[in-house]
Amino acid sequence: xxxxxxxxxxxxxxxxxxxxxxxxxxxxxxxxxxxxxxxxxxxx
Numbered sequence: 001x002x003x004x005x006x007x008x009x010x011x012x013x014x015x016x017x018x019x020x021x022x023x024x025x026x027x028x029x030x031x032x033x034x035x036x037x038x039x040x041x042x043x044x
Contacts, residue, residue, distance in 0.1 A: 018044060021044045022043070022044060023041065023042070023043050023044075024041070024042055024043075024044055025039055025040070025041050026039070026040045026041075026042075027039055027040075028040065
């Protein structure tokens with residue numbers, strides 16, 4: 001597992017596998033965070 005120092009950025013690519021189509025919502029959040037996760041909604 002990689003880590004990024006505070007105030008720095010990291011460009012990442014992640015692949016997800018789905019067994020069905022429809023609306024999805026993905027939550028992105030650091031491993032340790034006290035803030036709300038970023039939410040990405042998509043229709044597949």
